[in-house]
Amino acid sequence: MLPRTCLGHDSEEMLAILEPFDPRQVGVCLDVNHANLREDVLAATRNLAPRVVTTHISDNDGDDERHWMPGKGIIPWGPWSDTLVGAGYDGPFIYEVGWQKVGEPEHTLAERFAAIRRNAEELLLGGAWGADLRSYFLAMRLRTSRPRSIVASGAV
16 A cells, blocks of 8 residues: 555555556555554455555554554554464564664664564564464474564665
8 A cells, every 4th residue: 555645545546556456466564653644454455465465564553654662552463363364464574663763872783673572572472462373383383484474675
């Protein structure tokens, strides 16, 4: 989903754009931060789930794109992940979070990855993302020697 003024800014418009295309060939990136600002994030996830091939995850306050670490804002991560994974999603969860604030020291890449890992482990092991996602990550670890399900991305 794209920012507010762009074409494809909510799930209904996105599905109308995608309708002529084969779902096996054209999918969407579900940007949870954007979806939460346009409509009910769970409804958007249910609507788009069959077309989702990747995600951008970050949190916000419901008013503006904040690109906060998941759990810092108002997005209901447990119900959201249960909805997406319950619909059969097995792709990546790409963190798209902002880091440096005015007056704060810059974080190293290692510090950023450590923060993402802590956040994912807290949400997964703490139960905030639900049993379906914990099972998904355990299955992914069994299938591969390196975790490939969480990717970091810096927000601009």
